[in-house]
Amino acid sequence: MANFTKEEIDVVVVGAGPSGIAVAACLNNLGINNVVLEKQDCCAYLWKKKTYDRLHLHLSKDFCSLPYMSHKTSSPKYMPKKEFIRYLDEYVDHFNIKPKFKTCVEAAFYNNQEKKWNVKSRNLTSGEIELYVSDFLILATGENNLGYIPKMVGIENFEGKIIHSSDYRSGEKYKDKKVLVVGSGNSGMEIAFDLSNYESHASIVVRSPIHVLTREMVYMAMLLLKYLPIYLVDTVIAIYAKFMFGNLAELGIPQPEEGPFSVKISKGRSPVIDVGAINKIKLGQIKVLPGISYIKEHTLVFDNGNEHQFDAIIFATGYKNIATKWLKDYSSIFLEDGTLINWKGENGLYCAGFSKRGIAGISMDAIAIVDDIKTIRGDKI
Template identity: 80%
Template sequence: MPHATSSTKYMPKKEFIQYLDEYVEHLNIKPKFQTCVESAFYYSGEMKWTVKSRNLTSGKIEIYASDFLILATVENNEGYIPNMIGIENFKGEIIHSSDYRSGEKYKDKKVLVVGSGNSGMEIAFDLSNYESQTSFFVRSRIHVLTKDMVYTAMLLPKYLPISLVDTVTTKCTKFKFGNFEELGIPQPEEGPFSVKRSKGRSTVIDVGVIDNIKLGQIKAHITSSNLITTKNIAVVFNEEE
């Protein structure tokens, strides 16, 4: 089902949700909510999948048979908070990104975002817009691109090898943002699309974080997991609070 001709290139959340609702109605899809799949077996003799599920509300067991089975549980469907030294004594609030709603409640507070993926970057940007004293950890080398860079680069592999697309894209990011190392964001030696192909790691889309780092509204810290400890209401960076 195609998108409406009036849709923008980058569809806002409200419009995307509307599209999903229309998609479900158009194809008469009937999602089963509050249901957990407990097992799935393929019977080669019958050439059928048998799926056992449990209704989380009633506890009722249901069995489904199908010709095909699609696993669409995504790779990050469960939140994970790492076990840092001293975390049990930390007096501040600790939340997972999936529980984050708005930076309004953190106005004028010191906030540390652990992680520099798309979720972490978007949260850091939102926090800085509410005048929080925002810092985030960068553990892995990452590529940061704009939406338009990603859109354009995704069209180029039809005509150019990935290595050349990476070279062009990397030069564009340097021209747009400057030296990432000076901003506290180390980049991989491989280009963004080679990293995606070899490691499955997605490019980070800049929503305004880079400009806010340059303005001093956000601080990036290069670290590794063993350099993070908590101390009451402070976070220790390499033994410096």
């Protein structure tokens, strides 16, 4: 029988990615007692072990810092993965954040009699059961939690390689292979570009309308949005993008009727930041294909009736929120599918990093959550 420990604490934070450490830093800054529980063996596990090699921040570092710690002036404007990970590690050290690693939360519920959160976790090293009793519970597991591969007709019959983008590192092992990328967001487009650079025969499925911009277009828009209404910024950037890329619909890449930043607000979809994929599509080095009808052993049949053979399929189809599996009553913050309703739930329950606003959104979430906790606690601080 596993050993059992119990600890009372002010705040439990679940997750030690950027969201979790941002919240912990804000709590530590006010001297609020907290514990950060992390299933993996390090902070920022996804950044360190589940991202592809050529990844860079798509936004300028000016919009990608966590609370109370800006990036160094010597850091590149668009930070590569290694540089950003170094920043996160320095952030953890600076704010004296000490997560409990290899600790998996198995259940959490609000005890109405005690007026406390009960969070049950398991130490994955010792097997020990740990119960935390707290006034506040903050879910900081974020949007990028569990890789999602959609159900498709015949997918179980495919005899080639199938992976999620979180397991992709580089195109080196796919040289001379026919590889299909499913998903035309930032990860999908960048992976297709990377595959092509390694001389694979890359194709990408583009099903839904998307906006394609450059990093500098987004940077300019972020500055303009401080002074101009969103519809005007959308108009200026859309004209700029059409001048830069031409009519992308002719390449099989339709665009939404709404402007790029209106779409971001209304639907939570970020524009695709082009890193070179569009030029390769124009040169025929990356093929654009429509939606998939069904999958056979070695080939895929597409919505236009065409059939193509592939050695591998890489799904850049996003992630699933799995907090709903262990949180007993999540109705005040999530829908059944894990979609965020509110950043603040009932009885001291909060969400950080689910707002689809990137690192800047994580910072805003962390500050708002801890300010709210400070207000509720009053003179306890």
